[in-house]
Amino acid sequence: MKQALWSGRFENGMDDSTLAFTCSLDTDSRMAFYDVMGSIAHVRMLKARGIIPADDADRIEAGLKEILTSVEDGTFQFDRSREDVHTCIEFALTENIGPAGGKLHTARSRNDQVATDFRMYLRDAALHAAEAANGLMMALVRIAEDNGDTVMPGFTHMQHAQPVTLAQHMLAHAFKFSRDADRFLDAFRRMDKCPLGSAALAGTTFPIDRGMTSEALGFREPTENSMDSVSDRDFATELAYCCAQTQIHLSSLCEELVLWSSQEFSFIEMDDRYTTGSSIMPQKKNPDIAELVRGKTGQVIGSLTAMLVMTKGLPLTYNRDLQEDKAPVMDAMDIVISSAGMMAKVVSTTTFHKDRMMSVTAAGQINATDLADYLVTKDIPFREAHGIVGAAVRKSIDTGVNLEDMTLEQLREFSPLIEEDVYQYIPVMRCVERRNSYGGTSPASTDAQIARAVEQMMLRDETIRQEKQLIQNCWKTLLE
Template identity: 45%
Template sequence: MPTKTPARGKKSAAWSGRFGEPVSERVKRYTASVGFDTRLAREDIRGSLAHARMLRSAGILSASDFADIQRGLAAVLREIDDGTFHWSIDAEDVHLNIERRLTALVGEAGKRLHTARSRNDQVATDVRLWLRGELDGIVQLLRRLEQALVDAAEKHAGLIMPGFTHLQVAQPVTFGHHLLAYFEMFERDRQRLLDCRRRLNVLPLGAAALAGTTYPIRRERVAQELGFDAVAENSLDAVSDRDFAIEFSACAAMAMMHFSRLSEELVLWMSPRFGLVKLPDRFCTGSSIMPQKKNPDVPELARGKTGRVYGDLVALLTLMKGQPLAYNKDNQEDKEPLFDAVDTLRETLAVFVELVPGIEPQPARMRTAAAEGHATATDLADYLVKKGLAFREAHETVARAVRHAENSRRELAELSLAELRRFSRLIGKEVREVLTLAGSVAARRHTGGTAPAQVRAAARRARQRIGK
């Protein structure tokens, strides 16, 4: 039975010579990625120019063809930038759309651009280039967020607030000390991303489809031009690896988890039951029915979007778990979760860079809340230990004093000296200073402690770390 030869007009697929019938319209729509991978267009053109320059230096591409390719790709980029480029589902993806337009503009030279490469190593290169740029921008946003946290921590180094465990008042801390805890979290996020960048910044181009190429290519030259630290050592791994996308998404998920924790606290603290902070109106919304409402939408959404980024990470892990070497079409599905993780983290960072300086602590309410729940009970136990009592005995002694205070509906610090001495004759009149909120935070003068001087010192060290 004779084979039906497909039409070879300008809209035939790059691989159509092998097939006896055209792809159905439904399959075109199902398999096309041009609906979302066009955001790689600038990286695709940048990679193509570096590839063409390398082909020219290796004598694989003529000078005239190289000049035509340069001219044509510049024209394509202008069309993309001014919004006149026509994206076609018939060309499947960003790569073939650009190549087809290039060929329409410069003729045969455009058809020679794809020499010694495959879409497999081309897309892997594009995604790495794109993600590297996005990662660098996110790192800079993290620096700005950390700066905002440190600025606020210095400003409120001595502002006393309750510290919580199990969401119960535990010990007094300062608002500045609390903010620096988030600095530490986001600094770890920044360092993780910088470490992720090292493994991301490896060039796959030159691996071709999976086995490399017979042409005398110069991969190191391309790597240098595109700013990669090294070339991928194994062609099979180069085209099929998406660890870098998974690793970035894991970093993003962890950063969003930190945002979610901060957001949870802001939502709680802003409620009248806590009343520890206020947020500027520009970060809140109202109710369509309740005129009095001021809702903390930004932190609530950040808390919600955290699950979205977790989903992106799980999607990528699931995408890769069953793939044999080397490239598989499954990998087309890597982009949307990665794009979403990048966009969500970047936008969350951008809004919190503006939100953090606007947080308004409420000093009176913070001090009142810190004075509740016998927050200086541990200080009394430590006081007794310094008087010679074993800690376990001191713990039991203070626990009985707390029970007495609760039975009389008072705070531990409100008990008279005579009452306190009923539980231990070691207690003297100097205990009053021990039981104050200011005395409690000031007593923790070690590195990492709550003493205002230590908080300011920690903020100075944090500034130095941000600069590295």
């Protein structure tokens, strides 16, 4: 039997099985750094407001810095008889400096302490995730920069639809990750409020300065309502959603790369460093990284589901259910950050077989829509033109002659309005070049998209850099 941490109310100590079941150290020990930094900010505020004696505050701060050193060098002993990282650190502090350590918890509760630590942890993780998504976007944009005239089939329903460029295809993925990176930064901004000082749920009778601790920890401002502050996990659920959406985009990219690396497509070959061989089939080169990233998507979606279900019926304010909020979100963030980083390496080292893409594109009737558009310029209603071209496509399939390779006489069998100028419309490269609408697949259009993508990445990089620097400056100030 273990003695309860706060045993005045209880006659019996905590059963070993209860302690084992309630202990969260395996997860929340990752927040040790943030817990110490939050405590340093808190004790400085207590000293500044005259809530505890200055000598005691100085001893507490010195003791916390010693603990931080041991945390960072890996020598801190997490006592598994304590139920969480916050209690571990508080008890270690008291053991090191004596009764003065017990004054650290004045004017705060574990409820606002945990909420603050978790926000600080996820605040950093959100910036890392935005940076990882931005890095993958950069890898895709670099491929686009080199492939503005590389033609490939565009697909709908996994059927050849219209010719596009490899640049356009890569940019389609790039802008998905641009939105993902922005979502992480949006979530960062919403969580950038400090709960510390909300205490258990109702605030505190001590004359604290919440603005001081908020500023010391690099938050934009304190949270507005003490009850909401200790019960809110919107920030964690929102990040879980950001992770799920990003991982879905990663999975889509991976699915295409897996298909494109198959012998049936032969569009790409992945670098040996990011593939594996078979245990019995020496000819195989397996796209394992892409498959693993695709496979991890279920776990990330599960993390979002866990957060939604965990919080769906909780009454105000804090409930112990919220101890279970950290593992799913931390896992989701880890997976997304590592997956985006790995896929940036996979993409940037992949070889694209441009001739194969072009030959496959030219082999079908992928320019059928362009022939229909041509007939519309001859004042034929589009639906009628659609039917005319459908007949031409059937003839192309039956004879094995591509539309652009038919003679003018053959094409005029389907409409007497077809003239020599049709050959300015239906060659595959002309199909691509003429799609110069904003956001289209022409080289001119993709050049504009690349410029816009680079602008987005640069602005985002600067935002991430500034936010990281602000936080690092706060840590530096607290450790001085």
